[in-house]
Amino acid sequence: MSGMATADTALRADARRNRDAVIDAAGALFAERGDDVQMGEIAQRAGLGVGTLYRHFADKQSLRAAIIGRRFEAMAELARSCAQVEDAGDAFESLLLGYLSEVEKDVAFRVALLSPTPAHWDDIEKQKESFSAAVSEVVDRAVTEGHLRADFTAADFILVTRGTIANMTEEGDWRRHLTLQLEGALTKDAPTKGAPTRGAPGQSPRDSGR
Amino acid sequence: MSGMATADTALRADARRNRDAVIDAAGALFAERGDDVQMGEIAQRAGLGVGTLYRHFADKQSLRAAIIGRRFEAMAELARSCAQVEDAGDAFESLLLGYLSEVEKDVAFRVALLSPTPAHWDDIEKQKESFSAAVSEVVDRAVTEGHLRADFTAADFILVTRGTIANMTEEGDWRRHLTLQLEGALTKDAPTKGAPTRGAPGQSPRDSGR
DNA sequence: CTAGATTCGGAACCGGAATTCAGGTTCATA
DNA sequence: TATGAACCTGAATTCCGGTTCCGAATCTAG
Numbered sequence: 001m002s003g004m005a006t007a008d009t010a011l012r013a014d015a016r017r018n019r020d021a022v023i024d025a026a027g028a029l030f031a032e033r034g035d036d037v038q039m040g041e042i043a044q045r046a047g048l049g050v051g052t053l054y055r056h057f058a059d060k061q062s063l064r065a066a067i068i069g070r071r072f073e074a075m076a077e078l079a080r081s082c083a084q085v086e087d088a089g090d091a092f093e094s095l096l097l098g099y100l101s102e103v104e105k106d107v108a109f110r111v112a113l114l115s116p117t118p119a120h121w122d123d124i125e126k127q128k129e130s131f132s133a134a135v136s137e138v139v140d141r142a143v144t145e146g147h148l149r150a151d152f153t154a155a156d157f158i159l160v161t162r163g164t165i166a167n168m169t170e171e172g173d174w175r176r177h178l179t180l181q182l183e184g185a186l187t188k189d190a191p192t193k194g195a196p197t198r199g200a201p202g203q204s205p206r207d208s209g210r
Numbered sequence: 211m212s213g214m215a216t217a218d219t220a221l222r223a224d225a226r227r228n229r230d231a232v233i234d235a236a237g238a239l240f241a242e243r244g245d246d247v248q249m250g251e252i253a254q255r256a257g258l259g260v261g262t263l264y265r266h267f268a269d270k271q272s273l274r275a276a277i278i279g280r281r282f283e284a285m286a287e288l289a290r291s292c293a294q295v296e297d298a299g300d301a302f303e304s305l306l307l308g309y310l311s312e313v314e315k316d317v318a319f320r321v322a323l324l325s326p327t328p329a330h331w332d333d334i335e336k337q338k339e340s341f342s343a344a345v346s347e348v349v350d351r352a353v354t355e356g357h358l359r360a361d362f363t364a365a366d367f368i369l370v371t372r373g374t375i376a377n378m379t380e381e382g383d384w385r386r387h388l389t390l391q392l393e394g395a396l397t398k399d400a401p402t403k404g405a406p407t408r409g410a411p412g413q414s415p416r417d418s419g420r
Numbered sequence: 421c422t423a424g425a426t427t428c429g430g431a432a433c434c435g436g437a438a439t440t441c442a443g444g445t446t447c448a449t450a
Numbered sequence: 451t452a453t454g455a456a457c458c459t460g461a462a463t464t465c466c467g468g469t470t471c472c473g474a475a476t477c478t479a480g
Contacts, residue, residue: 012455012457013447014447015457040460049459052459055457060437060438116380155382160390163372167372170326172368176366177366177369180369181390181391221426222426222476222477225427248468249467258429260429260470262428262429264468264469269468270469
């Protein structure tokens with residue numbers, strides 16, 4: 001029931017240093033180009049030989065898992081910290097925005113978030129749950145205080161963010177999408193935008209985005 | 211109407227038959243397992259040798275493009291047909307639901323919809339535009355008649371559907387996500403759920419076309 | 421029915437990327 | 451400092467799936 005993960009196994013000083021270098025290099029590269037990065041490139045960027053990567057990670061898959069794991073860990077951390085924020089609305093907002101802006105920086109993470117979890121990932125499944133729990137806290141509080149529709153849940157948070165993430169591409173502007181979703185998710189007063197419900201005097205159909 | 215793409219080039223009878231077989235096989239396989247299907251498997255399922263696939267398509271990429279192209283074509287068709295529906299609300303609803311339920315059946319199509327278009331795809335870009343135009347018609351009409359928020363556009367339709375598609379996975383239930391989005395996108399009455407605000411005519415389990 | 425062009429089959433070929441491994445090198449302890 | 455375990459390197463190897471190639475099989479015009 002304890003130190004199981006990767007950590008403390010008394011590595012030789014240089015070994016640990018190198019392992020970290022690998023993680024950094026891989027993290028950066030994956031974040032930038034997703035999965036299409038080759039082991040050789042990672043090694044190079046870390047200033048090491050490929051063999052070294054394999055001394056620390058069984059295979060590419062494991063390396064990636066380690067990287068993604070970190071991200072999840074960080075997100076769980078973020079969620080926990082947001083759960084401490086006084087105002088429920090602020091807590092929710094900072095979680096939502098914080099999460100998304102973090103995700104925005106990492107292609108590989110995005111891919112991981114959009115694809116069904118690859119089975120053997122179950123140690124990451126842990127982190128996910130931890131994250132989910134914290135999110136739940138924040139969401140529930142926001143619901144209770146009337147910032148979100150009464151039936152909104154942590155699962156919905158995932159749905160909404162996943163949707164937004166799917167629109168983090170060249171053309172599709174995810175903030176717009178988020179707004180669209182929120183103004184339905186947010187409790188009905190929505191001061192954010194001026195979305196007039198009333199009669200619709202002719203609006204010009206040909207109207208480009210912003 | 212006009213004969214367009216690759217079609218009628220006077221192929222030997224059996225050749226055309228085989229080509230169709232390839233398209234069917236590939237279509238089914240891609241729809242089921244996305245990109246991780248090998249040429250050999252497609253050939254086998256079509257009851258042909260790999261060589262034959264290459265007689266009809268330059269490479270795997272082209273084959274896939276052909277398949278995806280069909281789907282887009284079909285969607286454009288769907289959109290055009292929905293544009294004919296009398297009631298603007300019904301038109302929008304049937305387009306939205308029709309589109310999504312079609313997409314739901316095809317993994318490869320989903321992937322194509324979520325990933326940035328691979329450059330050389332430009333003949334597909336055509337179909338996309340055609341689709342987009344028809345969607346625009348439907349959407350604009352729905353907006354004018356007050357079924358959708360005034361600033362809703364065809365681009366938003368893409369955002370919303372893409373978001374929904376991203377949630378077409380094992381656990382995440384996309385219908386719920388769609389509801390969440392709609393109740394913000396739809397003009398402000400939304401009584402569907404036990405939301406704290408007032409209510410008006412609903413809109414969730416509507417009828418389906420006529 | 422026959423010749424010649426088309427099309428088919430599928431084993432062999434290839435390129436690219438992950439993974440291995442046989443030394444050389446570096447750390448840490450006595 | 452000396453010594454051996456731990457670690458590193460990177461060329462060689464393995465894997466894997468797309469693509470090619472050409473004799474064999476099939477069509478169709480005449």
